[in-house]
Amino acid sequence: MIKPRTAPGVLELLPLDQIAFQGMLDTIRRNYERFGFLPVETPVMELSEVLLTKTGGETERQVYFLQSTGALAAAEPGATPELAMRFDLTVPLARYVAEHEHQLAFPFRRYQIQRVYRGERAQRGRFREFYQCDIDVIGKDSLSVRFDAELPAVINAVFSELDIGEFTIWLNNRKLMRGFMEGLGVADPERQTLLLREVDKLDKRGAEAVRETLTGADFGLSAAEAGRLLDFVQIRSSGHDDAIAKLDALGQGSEAFNQGIAELREVLELVRAFGVPESRYALNLSIARGLDYYTGTVFETLLDAYPQIGSVCSGGRYEDLAGNYTRSKLPGVGISIGATRLYWQLREAGLIDTASSSVEVMVAQLDEARLPQCLELAGLLRTAGINTEVQLEPKKLGKQLQHADRAGIRFVVMLGEEEEARGVVAVKDMRKQEQFEVARGELAKTLRVEIEQARAMGDARHD
Amino acid sequence: MIKPRTAPGVLELLPLDQIAFQGMLDTIRRNYERFGFLPVETPVMELSEVLLTKTGGETERQVYFLQSTGALAAAEPGATPELAMRFDLTVPLARYVAEHEHQLAFPFRRYQIQRVYRGERAQRGRFREFYQCDIDVIGKDSLSVRFDAELPAVINAVFSELDIGEFTIWLNNRKLMRGFMEGLGVADPERQTLLLREVDKLDKRGAEAVRETLTGADFGLSAAEAGRLLDFVQIRSSGHDDAIAKLDALGQGSEAFNQGIAELREVLELVRAFGVPESRYALNLSIARGLDYYTGTVFETLLDAYPQIGSVCSGGRYEDLAGNYTRSKLPGVGISIGATRLYWQLREAGLIDTASSSVEVMVAQLDEARLPQCLELAGLLRTAGINTEVQLEPKKLGKQLQHADRAGIRFVVMLGEEEEARGVVAVKDMRKQEQFEVARGELAKTLRVEIEQARAMGDARHD
The missing domain is CATH 3.40.50.800 (Anticodon-binding domain)
Structure with a gap:
């Protein structure tokens, strides 16, 4: 007799919980489709050679490799297995768009709701298998910044219908941030990344500790520069007009700086034209998103009553989706909802009702x-x-x-x-x-x- | 630059094809839910120890094993990896029901629509990753044969709505077959299996060749016995009354024989009461289903205009779902639609329309x-x-x-x-x-x- 049990790090639900979770996925899918996004599903396994082109470090160490019984027996020690499991939906999207480029119509709006796999250390609330619900718009050669404004409209539709309380979509722009740091004399992208990482510790370490690091040997900012940086990243708007006013108040700077402001202004105006209530979107100039990947608009979405949950839907604009696979320039903008983690957190917070069946x-x-x-x-x-x-x-x-x-x-x-x-x-x-x-x-x-x-x-x- | 391409043996679709495929899955799900089946999803990976309890031979050689980068580096040669991918939805169901036995209400009607993985030799129309769409009703200790009649009603609803032409649900009963072979003096289950396998070659080898084998050294049936067997397996009904009449004409036999007839009769009457048109179900006493697993009613579903596609929905009654995991007796009855293969075959046959978008x-x-x-x-x-x-x-x-x-x-x-x-x-x-x-x-x-x-x-x- 074998003890029936799941592997660690997975979320398996009883039927009524599954109905609630499925209802969440259906709501997400319905709203993605409402905005004209087309479904894509990719195989869970990809050729390792294709999947692991440039991802290094952290992600690669978390990849699961796949071997059939035969492949396992024939494997040479130390060799990378032929197949690996996707760890996100972005690399498969890049491969998909590059592979089918000539059969797709651009701008290509796609949604993808599938599970992804990461060999994470097992711990409460961390999953090795989890759903991601992604949408992206991919342009060929270029993609208007207008598409950046469509995504908050989708986020608004999804989270309104999920009915889990009020939420705020935070907006920022990487060009603006880059331009601002250039203005502080930090022009090297790597130093900018380090600087952002430091500023990101504001909540945890407090302003004084961060200020000390910024003016220390590592960064060498003057007290005035550090002060301007800390003031900048603490800018938040409240209502549409305030957002526009706060952008105006930033004045002029480098080309990137000015372009970032212009893009944010256009996105804000269009987000309003898309009918998103102004209580639901705001500037937050501290939002950077971890990845170096993003190059323009960046988004995070916070539940107003549950900020401790963190961002429930994030994303942004990137310049080149599939540079590893094609010479075509494919800029895009996308967002992702980590549905398994979101469901788990909402359930922990008592926000999921599992009292009703799909059976009527x-x-x-x-x-x-x-x-x-x-x-x-x-x-x-x-x-x-x-x-x-x-x-x-x-x-x-x-x-x-x-x-x-x-x-x-x-x-x-x-x-x-x-x-x-x-x-x-x-x-x-x-x-x-x-x-x-x-x-x-x-x-x-x-x-x-x-x-x-x-x-x-x-x-x-x-x- | 890496050539963007999928691994062999997977079916990846362009958006309009994906919309058509998704429509098929949605239809299947909607009808499963219509009959009160509850959703279950299980993780794609299971502990190897749990997944591979008794499956031997063919299936085990086709299993994919999973190893994270860390596990791969630490692996001892020849050791079975800790994690494996599900190769069907039945073993995960058995594990699920045994694990959550005390939190489930029996009879437990569940549906599960997920992908499964088999390290098959890559060839046209054979997939290493494919969707199965399963329903099962699991009883605790016992389960009335009435549930066997519900499944043809579900099949009827699904395939009517899929709108891919007329179809026939073929019914047989393993007890009847077993009883009949006992009547021929073949009481040993293994010999019965061999006999069925031989009879299964009827279409391929022709009646004469099969008759020769049956009367040869391997089986040693008399010419009269071989004739009776070949007559028996060629019984097909046409319409409800004919099905009942053909059962009546079989007369009496061993206990298993009589019980098989009684069960088939009850199932046929209830299938009619469920509103399935009589043109859509028939007796076919050659249907055995490969697995030794089934113990009573067995089903296959054929598209009338495309018999060469083979069964598009099969299943049957089994006595004990989860004997490896629990001492509880859990009899059940289930069916499965292999949606990826079905979609692919229908597309090959020109039966899938992919002209319309989900965008209206x-x-x-x-x-x-x-x-x-x-x-x-x-x-x-x-x-x-x-x-x-x-x-x-x-x-x-x-x-x-x-x-x-x-x-x-x-x-x-x-x-x-x-x-x-x-x-x-x-x-x-x-x-x-x-x-x-x-x-x-x-x-x-x-x-x-x-x-x-x-x-x-x-x-x-x-x-």
Whole structure:
């Protein structure tokens, strides 16, 4: 007898939790599709040679390699296996776009909702297998900054519908940051990265400690320069006009600096034109995103009531998606939602309701002789688009109702001798704890209306 | 520069193909949910010790093992890696049900739509990564044969909605087959398996060659016994009454024989009560399913016009799902659709239409000054549940229409100076090649109606 258990570092859910999680993925997908993004799925495994072109260090050490039994037996010690598992959806996207470049229409809007794999050290809230839900717009040769403004509109649609409280999309621009640092005399990109990394410790180490490092031997800024930098990164806007005013107040600087401001201004105006409420987007000049990858607009999304969760949706603009695979210049802008971690964190915070099933109706069995009639009723409900379970085995009614209750099924349909004689069925609403009768021919329509009303009043699963 | 390419043996699709494939998966999922099946997802990797308990031979040689960079470096030669990829969804289901046994309600109806991995020899139409779409009902201690009848009802719902032509669900029962072979004096299960394997070659080798083998040294049946066996496995019914009559004509036999007949009779009657048209189910006493796993009802599903595709949905009844993991007896019945292979075969047969996009409307850009109004229109369409792409970059209208046409987008919405002045928008229906005007306030409603009409006349994607 083997103890049944999952490998460490994975999130496996019980059915009602899976329904809630699936509802989250469906909401994300629906909104991605609403904005005209096209689905892409790539294989979980890629050729190592293709996947691991330039990623070095941290990521590469976390890659999972794949070997069939035969390959394992034939493997030479120390050799890199032929196949590896994707660790994100960006490298597969680059490979996909470069491989199918001539069959795709640009700008290419794609979404991809799949799991990725990282050989992380197992710890609470860290997963080795997790969903990423990505969208990217890829241009050929060039891509207007207008596309940068579409992504906050998508984020707004997704998180409004996820219904997990108010949120703020933070915007910044790497050109602006770069230009600002050039103004401080830090022109070397590597030193800029180090500087940003230092400034990123503001919350953790406090302003004084960071200021000391900035004016120390490593960076050698003057006290005034350090002060200007710390003031700069602490700029946050509140409302649309304030954002524009704060950009105006930055004045003029290097070409990159001015371009960053111009791009941010255009993105802010368009984000408003896309209908995103102004309470939901703001400038935050400390946002840099870890990756050196980003070159223009960068995004983070924070839940207002749960800042400790960190960014729930991040991304930005990059200049060249697939330089390893093609000579074509493919600039893009994208965002990613780490759905597994987000779900886990929302559940920890008590923000996920798992009380309702995807099953909407249970047809009880009061009497074995009426099983065919019950099957017929269930067929009518299903034809009307209602998810319906039938009790096929005879059990006490109390047990059947208990099952519906525990399973989160809202309606129980009952057909006994007496109901059949009168051409009606009895319906028990498990949520309202009410029972009513309805003519057989009206059953599907009546329940359809009830279910749609519950959905319209916020998703039925949030009651 | 690395050549961008996928590993051999995977199916990666272009966006319009992916939309068609995704539509197929959505249809399968929707119908599984319609019958009250609950979603389960399991991690792609399992502990090797748990996954590979008893599967030997063929399957084990095809397993992919997973090692992180660190594990690879530390691996001892010849040792089995700790992690392996699932090769089907049945072993993970067994592990899942045994692991969560006390948190699940039985009978447990679950569906699972995920990819599985097999280190197959790469060849056309054979995949190393492919989707399986499984449903199973698992009982605790016992499970009524009635559940066996629910699965043909699900198959009927799925394949009706997939709209790929008429199909027939073939039914048989392993007890009946076992009982029949006992009647021929073949009581040893291993010899029965060999016998079935021989009989399975009927189509390939022809009746005479098989008859010779059956009466030869290996099996030693008399000519009369071989004749009875060949007659038996060639029994097919045509219509419900004929199926019942053919069962009646089999007479009496061993206990297993009689029980098999009784089960088939009950299943057939209930399949009819579930509303499956009698043209869509039939007895076929040659169906055995390769696995020794099945113990009662077995199913295969054939497309009437494409028998050469083979079974597109198979399964059956088993006595003990999780004997390796728990002492509880967990009988079940299940079916599986190999969606990747099915999609590929249907596409080869020209049965998949990939002309329509998930994007329903494109808002063209006639004039940069009106971009905010275009964004507002798009917002209204999206709020009405219409998937809408906006042209954000100024291009010639001809180019924009060409894009909509190639991308399979049906409606193009245009707002110029003149339309704006009159409070209307112009709509071009790319499918009908018609253009009409509609009041701005009526746009979303009008297109919603058009789109729903197209859907109601068979899925819009099948036009």
